[in-house]
Amino acid sequence: MALPQYLQLQIVSADRSLVNERVDEVEIPGADGYFGVLPGHTPLLAVLGVGDLWYRQGQDTHHLAIAFGFAEVQPDGVTILAQVAETAEEIDVARAEGAKKRAEERMVAPAADMDFERARVALMKALIRLQVAARARIRS
Numbered sequence: 001m002a003l004p005q006y007l008q009l010q011i012v013s014a015d016r017s018l019v020n021e022r023v024d025e026v027e028i029p030g031a032d033g034y035f036g037v038l039p040g041h042t043p044l045l046a047v048l049g050v051g052d053l054w055y056r057q058g059q060d061t062h063h064l065a066i067a068f069g070f071a072e073v074q075p076d077g078v079t080i081l082a083q084v085a086e087t088a089e090e091i092d093v094a095r096a097e098g099a100k101k102r103a104e105e106r107m108v109a110p111a112a113d114m115d116f117e118r119a120r121v122a123l124m125k126a127l128i129r130l131q132v133a134a135r136a137r138i139r140s
Contacts, residue, residue: 003040008077009055011064013085018064025056026078028071037073046071048082050124052132063088065132067125084125088136091129100126 009026011019026037029051053066067084103123107116 004076005039006076007037007039007041009080010077011053011066011080011082011085013082018085018087019055019062021055021057023055023057027054028078028080029053029066030071037078040075041073043075044073046073048080050121050128052128052135053080053085063132063135065091065125065129067121067128086129086132088132091133091136093130093133096126096129096133100130 006022006024007026009019009021009023010017024039027034028037028046029049031047031049033049034051035046048066048069048071050067051065053064055062065084065086065088066080066082069080069082069085071081072079099122103119103126106119107123
């Protein structure tokens with residue numbers, strides 16, 4: 001059996017479908033670290049973390065901010081079901097900066113009833129959004 005030449009990448013968030021494209025390569029932020037997928041990859045199911053998912057079509061690389069959910073990998077395709085998924089172009093940098101600042105302030109001077117893990121996750125999401133947006137600006 002011949003290896004597939006491409007992957008069919010589908011990325012779906014809670015409220016919409018973001019990507020349904022043929023791609024050459026995908027790097028996914030798993031809960032235990034990033035992992036790459038090429039055509040012919042061994043099937044697997046993975047839990048997503050917070051991170052920068054990127055995929056390559058020829059020489060073009062596209063970035064998305066992803067937070068939590070699942071990835072299903074098959075030899076000829078990848079399906080991402082994410083709680084949060086935003087393309088680089090959709091990220092509001094000012095809003096992400098504000099979220100980063102608020103999360104940092106909560107973590108530096110925590111209130112007695114503060115949920116530290118929630119503040120940590122908010123900070124991670126804001127940082128990834130800023131990183132993905134910055135990568136899009138560098139490409140432009």
